[in-house]
Amino acid sequence: MRQRIITGLLAALLFLTMLAAGSKWYALMIIALAVLGYQEFVRLNGMRAREPASLVGFAGILYLVVPWGVLFGWPVPPQQTVVWLLMFLFFALTVVSQNRTSIDKIALLFIGVVYIGVGFHYMIFTRWMTDGLFWTLLLFGCIWLTDVGAYFAGRLLGKRLLWPSISPKKTVEGAVGGVLISIATAVVFSLLRPELLTLLEAVAIGIVVSVLGQLGDLIQSAYKRVRNIKDSGTILPGHGGILDRTDSWIIVFPFVHLLGLLPQ
Known part of the structure; x- marks a missing residue:
């Protein structure tokens, strides 16, 4: 319990400090949390972070979470377009790998991208309002x-x-x-x-x-x-x-x- 309390207090202090420091600092923290969260999702589903399907998923997380237009002024395609492209890339991997990358695997990774990517996206979006x-x-x-x-x-x-x-x-x-x-x-x-x-x-x-x-x-x-x-x-x-x-x-x-x- 003592370790839990200490960790909680330190994490809360760091989180609130970054939140108060400004939108950009907060965004960087949320981006890092999203990437780490997706890495956990990949691992708990018995996959490796460096395999091609997982890398496609990480790319999807970065697209959805990073506020490219606000941070860098880069034009980016609409989210629904990129979500479809991600789906296409996942399916293409099943063909290129001759089904060594299975439909079940890409379905899980795709769900993880939407679940984690959209969730963390709105955390940053809310702070920028x-x-x-x-x-x-x-x-x-x-x-x-x-x-x-x-x-x-x-x-x-x-x-x-x-x-x-x-x-x-x-x-x-x-x-x-x-x-x-x-x-x-x-x-x-x-x-x-x-x-x-x-x-x-x-x-x-x-x-x-x-x-x-x-x-x-x-x-x-x-x-x-x-x-x-x-x-x-x-x-x-x-x-x-x-x-x-x-x-x-x-x-x-x-x-x-x-x-x-x-x-x-």
Whole structure:
């Protein structure tokens, strides 16, 4: 537990420092996390990072996550075009390799690119918005305090298991506690900047972020259970890997934009 707390505090300090330092520093950190996360995804599916199919996947991650136009002023094709090209390249590898690179393998790698690449893309996109620091802190605050609320509510009140076949310790009471803390967090942000966020909008964001964040955590737990592993990696002592810590983020950030909960 001591190691977990120390790692968590140091990681949080570094993360918040980079977030406050500016959009470019934050973007560099998120890009690094995305690459490390995809490397974990490749490894937990029993593949090597240097094989051709994996390299195509890494290229897809970099395209989706790096804000090429903002950072370098480079024109880039639309995301849907590149996603299709990635699919084509993955399929072409099955032909060139005479099926040594299987359909099953490229399907997993392609899903990983979309899952991780789009998720981390929206983390950077949110920070680059007008008042992006506010919106980014709002979403992360709701995500992180959902975890805190769910943990303590589960410890104090938890009786009914939420989904024991996937995550045997999570409870319904803990999940509800996480939602309530997330709503309270969003309301505080609304009170601080009422010109940006009304109370009604805050409540909606608090509910959506908490529910989706907990679902994102269950998605990763289910996947790890299929692969029969405890953690996606070991880079964060006491916490596991990058995907273990960002599973909620990957789902929350794209979804709040798809739902139109943040300014467009």
